[in-house]
Amino acid sequence: MKKSDTKSIRELESLGRKLVADIDKGKNPTIEFSLRSLSNIIFDEKTRTLALGDKQQQRTFFNVGHAKKFLQTLEIAKVSKTLLDVEKHASLRDVFYMAKRTIPSSNINIVDEQAESDNAIEDLELITNCSREQLNINANKMGSVAGNVVIEDSGDTINWAKLGSGGWSIPSNVEEIEFKGVKAKYVIYMEKQAVWERLHEDKFWEKQNCLIVTSQGQTTRGIRRILQRLNDEHKLPIYVLADFDPWGFYIYSVLKFGSINLAHMSGTMTLQNARFLGITADDAVNYDLKKHFIKFKDVDSTRLKQIADYDWFKKNKDWQRQFKMMKDFGAKLEIQALSSKGITFISDKYLPEKIKKGEFLD
Amino acid sequence: MAKQELAETKETPIAYELAKRQKEISVSEFFTKNRHLLGFDNKRKALLMTVKEAVDNSLDACEEAKVLPEVNVEIIQMAEFKYKVIVEDNGPGIIKKQIPNIFAKLLYGSKFHTLKQARGQQGIGISAAVLYAQLTTGKPVKITSRISKKEPALYYELNIDTQNNKPVIAKEETIEWAKEHGTKVEVDLEAEFIKGVQSVDEYLKQTAVINPHVTIIYTNPKSEQVIYARATDKLPDEPKEVKPHPYGIELGMLIDKLRWTESRTLQSFLTSEFSRVGSGTAKEICEHAAVLPNTKPSLVSRDTAEKLLQGIQKTKIIAPPTDCLSPIGEELLEKGLRKEIKAEFYCGTTRPPAVYRGNPFILECGIAFGGEIPKDEKANILRFANRVPLLYQEGACSITRSIMETNWKPYGLQQSGDSIPLGQAVIVVHMASVWVPFTSESKEAIAHYPEIIKEIKLALQECGRMLGTYVRKKFKISEQIERANMFEKYIPEVADSLSSLTKEKKERILQGLQKMLVKPEIKKEIVEEDADDKLYKMEFLKKGQEQEKVIDDD
Numbered sequence: 001m002k003k004s005d006t007k008s009i010r011e012l013e014s015l016g017r018k019l020v021a022d023i024d025k026g027k028n029p030t031i032e033f034s035l036r037s038l039s040n041i042i043f044d045e046k047t048r049t050l051a052l053g054d055k056q057q058q059r060t061f062f063n064v065g066h067a068k069k070f071l072q073t074l075e076i077a078k079v080s081k082t083l084l085d086v087e088k089h090a091s092l093r094d095v096f097y098m099a100k101r102t103i104p105s106s107n108i109n110i111v112d113e114q115a116e117s118d119n120a121i122e123d124l125e126l127i128t129n130c131s132r133e134q135l136n137i138n139a140n141k142m143g144s145v146a147g148n149v150v151i152e153d154s155g156d157t158i159n160w161a162k163l164g165s166g167g168w169s170i171p172s173n174v175e176e177i178e179f180k181g182v183k184a185k186y187v188i189y190m191e192k193q194a195v196w197e198r199l200h201e202d203k204f205w206e207k208q209n210c211l212i213v214t215s216q217g218q219t220t221r222g223i224r225r226i227l228q229r230l231n232d233e234h235k236l237p238i239y240v241l242a243d244f245d246p247w248g249f250y251i252y253s254v255l256k257f258g259s260i261n262l263a264h265m266s267g268t269m270t271l272q273n274a275r276f277l278g279i280t281a282d283d284a285v286n287y288d289l290k291k292h293f294i295k296f297k298d299v300d301s302t303r304l305k306q307i308a309d310y311d312w313f314k315k316n317k318d319w320q321r322q323f324k325m326m327k328d329f330g331a332k333l334e335i336q337a338l339s340s341k342g343i344t345f346i347s348d349k350y351l352p353e354k355i356k357k358g359e360f361l362d
Numbered sequence: 363m364a365k366q367e368l369a370e371t372k373e374t375p376i377a378y379e380l381a382k383r384q385k386e387i388s389v390s391e392f393f394t395k396n397r398h399l400l401g402f403d404n405k406r407k408a409l410l411m412t413v414k415e416a417v418d419n420s421l422d423a424c425e426e427a428k429v430l431p432e433v434n435v436e437i438i439q440m441a442e443f444k445y446k447v448i449v450e451d452n453g454p455g456i457i458k459k460q461i462p463n464i465f466a467k468l469l470y471g472s473k474f475h476t477l478k479q480a481r482g483q484q485g486i487g488i489s490a491a492v493l494y495a496q497l498t499t500g501k502p503v504k505i506t507s508r509i510s511k512k513e514p515a516l517y518y519e520l521n522i523d524t525q526n527n528k529p530v531i532a533k534e535e536t537i538e539w540a541k542e543h544g545t546k547v548e549v550d551l552e553a554e555f556i557k558g559v560q561s562v563d564e565y566l567k568q569t570a571v572i573n574p575h576v577t578i579i580y581t582n583p584k585s586e587q588v589i590y591a592r593a594t595d596k597l598p599d600e601p602k603e604v605k606p607h608p609y610g611i612e613l614g615m616l617i618d619k620l621r622w623t624e625s626r627t628l629q630s631f632l633t634s635e636f637s638r639v640g641s642g643t644a645k646e647i648c649e650h651a652a653v654l655p656n657t658k659p660s661l662v663s664r665d666t667a668e669k670l671l672q673g674i675q676k677t678k679i680i681a682p683p684t685d686c687l688s689p690i691g692e693e694l695l696e697k698g699l700r701k702e703i704k705a706e707f708y709c710g711t712t713r714p715p716a717v718y719r720g721n722p723f724i725l726e727c728g729i730a731f732g733g734e735i736p737k738d739e740k741a742n743i744l745r746f747a748n749r750v751p752l753l754y755q756e757g758a759c760s761i762t763r764s765i766m767e768t769n770w771k772p773y774g775l776q777q778s779g780d781s782i783p784l785g786q787a788v789i790v791v792h793m794a795s796v797w798v799p800f801t802s803e804s805k806e807a808i809a810h811y812p813e814i815i816k817e818i819k820l821a822l823q824e825c826g827r828m829l830g831t832y833v834r835k836k837f838k839i840s841e842q843i844e845r846a847n848m849f850e851k852y853i854p855e856v857a858d859s860l861s862s863l864t865k866e867k868k869e870r871i872l873q874g875l876q877k878m879l880v881k882p883e884i885k886k887e888i889v890e891e892d893a894d895d896k897l898y899k900m901e902f903l904k905k906g907q908e909q910e911k912v913i914d915d916d
Contacts, residue, residue: 016863023874028884029856061856061875062884064845071852074859081863106851 005084008135011128012081019074031059031073033127034264041263043311049266050258059123069120073127075099075110076120083136089173092118095137126264132221133173143170143223144193146200147211148183160211167200170213172222174229182234187211188277188351189219189227190241191251195335195346202347208355211236219255221262224269227255231273238271239360241351244279245332246303249322252276257312276361277354279333281325287350292340293331300332318361389468390493390524397497399802400490401754405443406560408494409553410753412447413437413562415487416547417569418750420451421576422481423545427454428597432577435566437555439583444499445553450546455509458516465492465503465547466520466529479601479687479796481750491549493522498552502532506546508539515539555583560753566590567702568744568751572690572792574698593697598688598749604796605637607682608647608674610720617667620659628662628670629655638680650676682722684715689794690749695728703788706732707836709828710790713821718813723795725814727821729829732836735786741765741775743782745808746792752806759807761791764818773826774833787829791818849879 015031022029034040035055044051061070079098083090090098096114103110111117121132128135144167149160153171157180160168188210190196196214199205205212211230215223230236240255242248256274258266284290296304307313308323326332338346354360393400401411417433424431434450456464468489492503508515519533557563566580570590575597578590611619625631632644639647648655651673653666662670690698695710710728717723735742745752745761756762762782770776770783777783799809808814853875861868878884 012863016860016866020860020864020866020871020874023860023871023878026874026878026881028878029875061852062849062878064848067848067852071855071859074856074863078859078862103851103855106847108848108851110855 005087005134005136008128008130009081009084011130012077012084012135015077015127028063029061029070031070031127032056033059033123036123036126036264038260041260043257044266047266048257048272048312049270050260050263051266052263069123072099072111072116072120073123076117076124077128080124080135080137087136089136089138091138091140092121093140095121122261122264131265131268133175138172139220139222141169141171141222142220143213143215144168144196145170145211145213145226146196147187147205148209149179149211150181152178152180161206165197165200167196167212170215170220170222170226172220174222174226177226177229179229179233182230182236183209184211184236185209186237186239186355187213187227187230188239188241189213189223189255189274190335191243191248192335195241198339198343199347199351202344204347204351207347208352218251221269224255224271227274228268228271231271238274239277239355240274241277241335242279243332243334244281244284244326245334246300246307246326248279249276249307250303253307253310253312277359278350279335279337280359280361281322281329282359283350284329284333287338287341289333289337289340290329292337293329293333296330296332301327301330316362322361388525388527390522390527393468393490393493394497394524397490397494401806402490402494405552405554406556407754408491408498408551409437409445409447409555410560410562410565412491412494412549412551412553413449414565414750415491416447416449416549417566417578418481419488420449420453420545421569421573421749423453424451425597425600428600429453430575430577430592430595430597431573432579434579434581435562436581437562437583439555440550443552443554444550445555445583446548446550447553448546448548450541450544452541452544455543455545456505456507457509461505461507461516461518462520462529462531465489465505465518466522468493468522468527479748479794481748488547489522491551492520493524495549495551496521499550501550504548506537506539506548508541508543508545511542515541563588565751565753568746568753569749571698571702571744571790572695572746572749572751574690574694574701590702593701594694596694598690601688601796602683602685604683604686604722605635607638607717607720607722608632608636608677608679609717610682611636611671611674613664613668613671616671617662617664620662620667623659625659627655628653628657628659631659637682643677643679647673647677649673681715681717682720684722684724686796687715687722687724687794689724689726690792692726692728695726695790695792699728699730699788699790703730704734705730705786705788707829707832709825709832711821711824711828713817713824716813716817718799718811721795721797721799723793723798723814723817725817725821726790726792726794727818727825728790728792729825730788730790731829731832732786735788737786738784740782741770741785741787741789744788744790746790747798747800747805747808748794749792750805752808755801755807758801760810760815761793761808761818763810764815764822765789765791767815768819768822768826770826773830774837775829789822789825791821793818846879853879 019029033056034052035057040053040055042051042053059066059070059073061067076095076099079095093114096111096117099111099117101110102108121137124135125132145160146163146167147160151158158168193214193216196212199212213223213227227238231238240252242251255271258270262269304323304326308320313319338350402408413435417435420433421431429452432452436448438446440446465488495501495503502519502521505518505520506515514536517535517537518531521530521532523530566578570576570578574593577592580588619635623631623635625634628648629641629644632639632647633641645655651669653670689712692710692712696708699708708730711726713725715722715724743756743762743765745759752759766780766782775783775785775787793808799811801807801809854872857868857872857875860871
């Protein structure tokens with residue numbers, strides 16, 4: 001058994017013993033942990049990440065409002081303990097089905113939707129101070145990587161440069177991966193699978209000696225963690241390539257500063273050295289992309305305003321300038337708009353130029 | 363025109379010839395051809411109407427004689443569509459002279475000319491049934507009646523002479539009868555027996571609900587006997603006879619009254635023929651009408667009568683007396699519901715008297731809810747007028763309309779738009795009046811007077827509020843029970859999880875948690891009790907027990 005597994009089991013057992021002790025004392029069994037809600041999220045200026053405040057919440061069993069969640073939390077703890085005991089991993093969806101059953105002689109299900117079990121899992125991370133992966137629960141794999149890096153995973157040696165057109169798909173738990181040889185000099189993370197495929201086909205990573213990484217939309221935990229490890233352990237700079245729209249900015253924001261949902265894991269999840277490569281408002285002007293603008297809808301304007309108001313962007317003049325320009329354009333732009341200049345324009349001209357000139361936002 | 367001149371054949375105009383063909387139509391003949399006007403439209407309805415008219419008469423007679431009514435109803439099938447209806451009561455009986463007229467002469471009765479709350483009004487009912495029977499089977503009605511143990515019982519077989527609206531006595535004799543007093547009517551008619559909403563069964567059951575002082579013993583054609591036992595020994599207060607109130611009078615009636623009165627002056631006419639008119643009010647009316655109070659009534663012209671009517675409307679007159687009304691009362695209404703409908707909640711309300719067109723009336727409403735009343739169906743509406751169930755023409759009745767126009771959602775029933783509410787409820791509405799304005803002579807629907815609709819709605823709202831309070835509290839309690847259940851259900855699950863986390867014995871954790879369930883500070887978590895709730899629970903309990911007692915009585 002791995003060391004981290006014994007730690008997780010220990011944490012789960014101690015949660016159980018604490019509650020049994022409550023019951024033995026005739027005390028309403030109570031779990032106490034950090035409050036995971038917007039009111040307890042703070043932006044730590046020092047670490048420049050989102051973090052949880054000191055507010056605590058109590059979850060007691062004999063409480064009409066808490067009972068169900070209490071039950072769900074313990075059910076998930078039981079599931080996780082079972083997984084750890086038999087040294088197996090389960091997906092979020094698996095865990096949902098393991099917990100989803102009807103309480104005998106009632107019409108109550110322990111969980112009705114996956115959102116409930118997902119929530120209980122996140123709570124359990126806080127309670128046990130173990131990440132989901134440490135509790136042997138994995139998210140779906142949703143990303144690809146290619147480039148000059150050799151790793152060892154579960155006894156297999158894998159060269160990220162030699163995996164054909166699909167690249168290596170990044171698992172949700174990357175803690176046990178060992179880097180054997182890292183020749184790449186930097187990483188480009190992109191929001192869009194299609195753009196990754198473009199760069200991969202053009203062998204961009206070979207020409208530039210870099211890594212190209214993608215996931216679909218929001219960055220999964222596994223990818224965030226592997227990017228962090230590459231940055232921490234091998235000092236590779238991380239560049240983000242996203243659409244020129246509020247949602248693209250938000251992907252960068254989550255990557256760099258953390259998210260509200262995972263504020264309790266900011267330490268292992270944030271990439272403080274990430275840089276925003278594009279698409280920027282200046283790119284739209286310099287590369288003559290204005291004719292490919294997509295007009296703003298109301299939701300876009302609202303989202304832009306929210307993002308511009310984030311603490312971590314508020315005092316950043318460069319970012320505020322971007323926000324203002326986008327607002328003035330009243331429009332957004334997709335990465336793929338670059339293809340209008342030629343199918344390989346992005347790999348031959350745009351990216352090399354940007355990186356050479358060091359044109360990025362921090 | 364010239365060629366088309368009237369066939370003035372010889373010496374007499376044609377009109378004389380035509381006049382020979384014109385003659386008086388007897389009432390009986392008229393109804394022979396228009397039986398639907400009296401409710402005898404079809405075989406099924408004919409059976410119901412016959413039972414209804416006979417039972418109504420029996421109950422009116424018993425109450426007038428201050429006897430607790432006990433009515434025996436029997437229906438025997440003679441052939442596929444031939445039935446014999448026997449209705450026997452313990453009423454005062456009928457004197458010899460009256461028997462033929464009551465049963466075999468249409469429009470003969472004591473109630474038409476009086477203003478008094480009674481079931482029958484026009485004196486058509488039972489004789490119409492006899493006429494219908496005679497038309498469909500040719501058999502006479504058989505009457506047995508006895509007025510005292512000192513006198514023998516009389517037995518009659520009667521037919522109606524439809525030409526002259528006169529009784530024809532087919533047989534007349536004195537017989538032995540065990541009953542000291544009472545009347546028995548036996549009619550053979552073409553009919554069809556059915557079950558369900560517009561059946562004799564339903565009519566008798568509803569009669570039992572609205573007349574808790576009545577016992578009905580009913581034997582249906584399958585020889586099954588149902589006994590609707592009385593729930594109270596208290597007879598309803600006898601309604602007093604009243605004179606009409608001036609506000610309700612119409613021109614024609616006023617002219618008639620003026621012609622036939624014995625009063626010498628208009629002033630004394632007004633004071634003696636109407637209620638609530640003293641000499642002061644009478645003078646005021648005359649003043650408003652610009653007529654001298656000492657005018658001779660028989661000399662009042664049509665135009666003056668019209669002025670008089672306007673004078674009446676201009677004069678402030680106290681509302682009519684209400685001792686002519688005999689409502690059932692909240693308590694008995696609830697009792698009646700309780701004994702015939704198995705529900706979990708009952709309430710009743712009696713409105714103060716009100717007036718439409720000078721006629722005093724009282725509206726009463728009762729609601730039974732929950733229990734064995736079917737779920738997810740339209741509320742069952744029971745309509746009554748002067749203690750008589752109304753089974754037909756629900757859609758035309760102002761009771762139905764008022765129920766539909768009332769918003770039932772705040773009272774715990776479902777309702778979409780202006781429709782009959784859905785839910786486990788029986789809604790009873792009773793109108794008691796000296797003159798119930800029916801939409802037709804078959805007395806099936808109450809006419810839409812705004813004053814009446816307003817009162818119905820107010821009565822419904824009063825009961826609705828009581829129902830709403832109950833439904834809300836029931837919901838609250840069931841929620842609390844659910845909560846307690848919830849913890850009981852969760853405990854084994856939590857114990858199981860904790861046991862697998864700690865390897866402690868599940869049983870031990872389970873018992874530990876169950877012990878806590880009864881601790882006061884944890885109980886508080888389950889049941890948020892306030893004083894109001896406690897009171898309610900006691901009532902809830904009491905009602906349950908009472909309900910059981912009633913069932914036992916049955």
